[in-house]
Amino acid sequence: MFRVCREDIRSKSQSERRTLLESVQAKTEYPEIFRISALIDFKSWDDLAIVREQSRAMIAEGIMLKRKSATYQVGRKRGDWWKWKIDPLSVDAVMIYAQRATVGAPTYIPITPLPFGMATNWCPLPKPIRALPMRRSIR
Incomplete structure (x- = not known):
């Protein structure tokens, strides 16, 4: 989501954009269709690895780690997000x-x-x- 009420929100932090997205989703007529991924609370990499292994059961290819303070960046800038994929099936x-x-x-x-x-x-x-x-x- 790049705009809310004609305001460009790309310079806002990931946390601020998430809050805006949640408010838009709450007002929609079809919240079961316009779904937002759940936030993952973890205390260690081992905890996160357990969540990641459950990705396939959720029909996902892994988890996305995003820096809360990161603004939206065009392309694949290093450091603000990381896709931690599960191992492929063979x-x-x-x-x-x-x-x-x-x-x-x-x-x-x-x-x-x-x-x-x-x-x-x-x-x-x-x-x-x-x-x-x-x-x-x-x-």
């Missing part, structure tokens, strides 16, 4: 087929849906965002 898979790139870099193989599973029980994975470099492809 899967063992067998690449059955791939397709050479027809557009863009011909040295890359964009992976078409990647089947995985056991015996006759195959399930396609969605197409990944990144392509495999040719040098890493299996011959």
Whole structure:
């Protein structure tokens, strides 16, 4: 949120902007749709690590740590916030087929849906965002 009642609030601290956001959310007709993430109270990094491990159950990829006094900054400025992600899930898979790139870099193989599973029980994975470099492809 950058403006409240036509006032630019980017120069206000994170705490001040949070208070403004909460007041706007409280006045909305649909507070269950316009939700604000809960604040996390912790006394040690170990306490925070326990909360972080619960992220997946909350359908989140981790937690955001934000300096309360920080103003809004464009881009990724160091020191004012930190995204502490949970470890990604992994899967063992067998690449059955791939397709050479027809557009863009011909040295890359964009992976078409990647089947995985056991015996006759195959399930396609969605197409990944990144392509495999040719040098890493299996011959």
